[in-house]
Amino acid sequence: MSYILSILPALTSGLAITFEVFVVTLVFSIPLGLIVAIGRISKINIVSRVVQLYILIMRGTPLLLQLVVVFFGLPYVGIVLERNTSALLTFVLNYAAYFAEIFRGGIESIDIGQYEGAAVLGLSKIRTFRRIILPQVIKRVLPPVGNEVITLVKDTSLVYIIGLGELLRAGEIASNRDASLTPLMVVGVYYLIIIGVFTEVFKRLEKRHSYYQ
Amino acid sequence: MKTFQNKRGLRKTCILLALLLITSVVMSACWGKDKDAEDTYKEVSGGVAENGDGGTGTSSDETDEKEQKIMGPTLDEIKERGYIIMGLDDTFAPMGFRDKQNNLVGFDVDLAKEVFKRAEIELKLQPIDWSMKETELNTGKIDVIWNGYTITPGRKEQVDFTKPYLTNKQIIVTMAGSGVDKREDLAGKKVAIQSESSAIDAVEAYPDVVKTFDGGKPVLFATNDKALMDLEVGRSDAVVGDEVYVRYYIKQKGKEKYKIAKEDFGDEEYGIGFRKTNGDLLKLIDDVLDKMREDGSYDEIYNKWFSDN
Numbered sequence: 001m002s003y004i005l006s007i008l009p010a011l012t013s014g015l016a017i018t019f020e021v022f023v024v025t026l027v028f029s030i031p032l033g034l035i036v037a038i039g040r041i042s043k044i045n046i047v048s049r050v051v052q053l054y055i056l057i058m059r060g061t062p063l064l065l066q067l068v069v070v071f072f073g074l075p076y077v078g079i080v081l082e083r084n085t086s087a088l089l090t091f092v093l094n095y096a097a098y099f100a101e102i103f104r105g106g107i108e109s110i111d112i113g114q115y116e117g118a119a120v121l122g123l124s125k126i127r128t129f130r131r132i133i134l135p136q137v138i139k140r141v142l143p144p145v146g147n148e149v150i151t152l153v154k155d156t157s158l159v160y161i162i163g164l165g166e167l168l169r170a171g172e173i174a175s176n177r178d179a180s181l182t183p184l185m186v187v188g189v190y191y192l193i194i195i196g197v198f199t200e201v202f203k204r205l206e207k208r209h210s211y212y213q
Numbered sequence: 214m215k216t217f218q219n220k221r222g223l224r225k226t227c228i229l230l231a232l233l234l235i236t237s238v239v240m241s242a243c244w245g246k247d248k249d250a251e252d253t254y255k256e257v258s259g260g261v262a263e264n265g266d267g268g269t270g271t272s273s274d275e276t277d278e279k280e281q282k283i284m285g286p287t288l289d290e291i292k293e294r295g296y297i298i299m300g301l302d303d304t305f306a307p308m309g310f311r312d313k314q315n316n317l318v319g320f321d322v323d324l325a326k327e328v329f330k331r332a333e334i335e336l337k338l339q340p341i342d343w344s345m346k347e348t349e350l351n352t353g354k355i356d357v358i359w360n361g362y363t364i365t366p367g368r369k370e371q372v373d374f375t376k377p378y379l380t381n382k383q384i385i386v387t388m389a390g391s392g393v394d395k396r397e398d399l400a401g402k403k404v405a406i407q408s409e410s411s412a413i414d415a416v417e418a419y420p421d422v423v424k425t426f427d428g429g430k431p432v433l434f435a436t437n438d439k440a441l442m443d444l445e446v447g448r449s450d451a452v453v454g455d456e457v458y459v460r461y462y463i464k465q466k467g468k469e470k471y472k473i474a475k476e477d478f479g480d481e482e483y484g485i486g487f488r489k490t491n492g493d494l495l496k497l498i499d500d501v502l503d504k505m506r507e508d509g510s511y512d513e514i515y516n517k518w519f520s521d522n
Contacts, residue, residue, distance in 0.1 A: 010315040072348050075284060083354075163341040163349070165303070173311050176304045176438045179465040 007174045007183050014170025015190065020084070021156040021166070025091040026149065032092065033099025040104050051100075058097035064158050066090050071162045087159045095152060102144045106137035139209045146202035150195050167191070285353025288494040296335040299325055300355030302343040304436065307461045307518050308361035320457075320518040321360050324378070327510060331501045344409060347371045350488055358486035361457065363411040365481075373489050375499045377482030378511075382456040383415040385474035386463065388444065393451060394475045400425035402450035405440035408433035412453050415478040438462060445470075453478055457519070 039051040058066070071086040081089065110133050118128040157168040165173075171187035174180075291297050301309040301321065309319040317338050329336040341349050346362075349355045350372060363381065364374045387393045393402070396419060404426045406412050416423060416431060423430060432449060434440040437458050443449040445466070452459070456477075463471045487495045505511040 006313050010311060010313060013315050068345070068348075072345070072352050072354070075352050076282070161342045161345060163300075163339060163345075165340055169304075170315075172436070173304050174313075176436060177306045177310050177312075179438060179441070179462050181442065 003178075003180075003182065004186055007178075007186065010174060011167065011170045011183065011186060011190065014165055014167040017159065017164050017166040018153075018156045021087055021091055021159060021164075022153060024088045025095050025152060025156075028088075028092045029095035029099055030145075032096035034103050036096055036100035037103035037107060040100055041107060055097045055100060058094050059101075063090070063094050063155060064161055066094060067158060067161050083162050083164055086162060087164055091152075091155075095148065098148055099145070102141050102148065103137065105144075106141040107133065109140055110136055142202065142206050142209060146198070146206075149198055149202070153194055153198065154191060283351045283488055283490050285351070285356060285488050285490070288491060288497070291334065291356060291494070296337050297329060297357060298337045298339050298355045299329075299357045299359050300339050300341040300346060300349050301358075301360035302346075303340040305343070305361055305458065307457060309359075320379075320514065323514045323517065324511070325357075325359050327505065327514065328498060328501050331504070332497055346486075350486060353488075356488070356491070356494075361455065361483055362486050363481045364484040365411060365414060368486070371489075372486040373492065373495050374484035374486055375495055375502065377484050378502055379457075379483040379515075381481050381483060383412050383453055383478035383481065384456045384459055385451055385453055385477060386441070386444070386459050387451045387472050387474065388447075389470055389472045391450065391472055393472065396422045396474075396476050396478070397425075398474070399451055401427055403427045403448065404431045405434055405443050405449035405452045406431040407437045407440055407454060408435060410437070410454070411481055412455065412478070415481065416453055419478065 036051055036054070039047050040055065042048050042051075067087065067090050070081065070090045071083065074081065074086075114132055114136070115128060118132045123132065156166055159166055160169045167190055168187055171183045174183035286294065301317070301319075303309060303311050303317060305319070307319055308321045309317065312318050317340070322338065326336060339355050341355060343360075346358050347368070350358055358372065361379075361381070362368075362374075364377060368374075385393060385396070385399065393399060399422060404416075406416060413431070413433075427450075431453070432440075432443070434443065437452075437454045440449065440452045440454065441459070441462050444452045459473075463473075485495075485498060487498075502511070
């Protein structure tokens with residue numbers, strides 16, 4: 001037990017990076033994902049095509065590879081980013097693609113009658129989307145979004161490839177130094193607690209959005 | 214909301230395939246360098262290492278391409294900036310790792326601190342992923358690779374090394390009472406090794422021995438400590454690894470539980486890696502290290518970390 005206490009400070013400092021990546025990614029990728037989703041279902045062909053290509057690349061290549069390309073590859077075309085910035089940019093772009101597809105699914109699941117009804121009431125297109133469609137979309141996409149959020153918590157461990165010391169790496173360091181598996185177990189508990197909290201948060205969110213049911 | 218575009222399915226598929234091709238080409242260009250490194254690796258280990266330029270089998274224009282790609286500051290630019298960035302794998306005890314207070318410590322860290330103090334350049338330590346070390350260096354993200362960095366012919370193609378500053382052995386470790394003392398004793402045993410380590414090169418220099426392993430090849434683990442844990446639980450029968458780390462590990466776990474074989478898989482030397490464009494920096498560091506060997510400060514640091522080995 002005293003051993004576990006002795007490694008906690010180092011692990012907690014790893015937790016800082018994990019949280020940074022997690023929070024920034026969520027804050028930026030969800031709005032971006034919504035914009036991308038709207039672009040994806042745009043009737044302007046070229047917009048939809050470009051967005052589809054973006055989604056294909058983001059979902060179609062490993063996140064680990066994308067991190068490497070952004071950090072080590074972009075300097076070859078003159079774009080030099082800091083370690084943290086590279087990680088955050090890659091994560092936001094990657095997760096926005098996943099969120100976009102979830103939102104698209106949500107938007108397309110809304111019955112055409114809702115649009116027709118709004119049109120009859122004389123609502124503008126933007127008002128229809130904001131006041132009628134979006135609230136229903138949010139209700140429907142909560143479970144898959146919760147899924148992505150949980151995946152994101154664990155995906156943050158990938159930033160080790162560009163030398164950022166997040167939680168799992170902090171555990172690996174301690175494990176290597178002390179020739180023991182215990183630090184990795186402690187790291188596992190950390191992840192479990194974080195994800196447990198988010199599971200509960202989403203449970204409540206879903207309950208709050210379960211009006212009309 | 215939906216438009217019907219199904220008729221254009223064929224065209225779409227063609228476009229998609231083209232896109233895939235483009236992305237894969239772009240990505241392979243970015244990865245090109247590492248692949249080259251791997252290739253030379255294999256070539257070298259196949260033909261028993263030694264002669265300086267093991268892997269010149271790859272065409273010369275590829276080497277040219279590699280040289281063009283090197284990015285990063287010169288010695289003057291580093292001095293002007295005021296600091297140098299040293300890349301190290303902070304999981305490699307006892308060369309460079311973190312203590313419980315999360316400070317970077319180790320033999321290489323102490324040595325580097327002293328060297329750059331004498332060279333009057335401020336030292337910044339940057340933890341990196343070890344598999345990316347040459348890429349980190351040649352894209353200018355770090356200026357030095359210094360962390361138990363074994364000099365191999367394949368690596369010499371990508372970086373310039375200082376004179377060796379420490380000798381390491383690839384030793385065979387088993388649980389006590391296994392009776393393994395010679396390389397031949399590994400016949401029929403499961404042998405665990407860290408993947409992408411110089412231990413693999415060392416072992417593959419003895420193809421006849423590798424053939425006799427259980428399964429005909431070593432079992433690979435991400436890190437040495439995982440290979441050693443596998444040994445401890447009995448899934449593997451032996452580990453071949455860096456003497457400096459293995460001795461550190463078994464000291465933690467209790468020396469009496471393990472047995473280090475009398476024979477090993479050969480010596481290797483640690484050097485400090487610089488960009489091929491930083492020859493003057495390399496010479497500066499080599500000179501400082503020579504002086505430290507003369508005035509005994511090298512031995513002092515050595516004894517602090519390896520005294521009871």
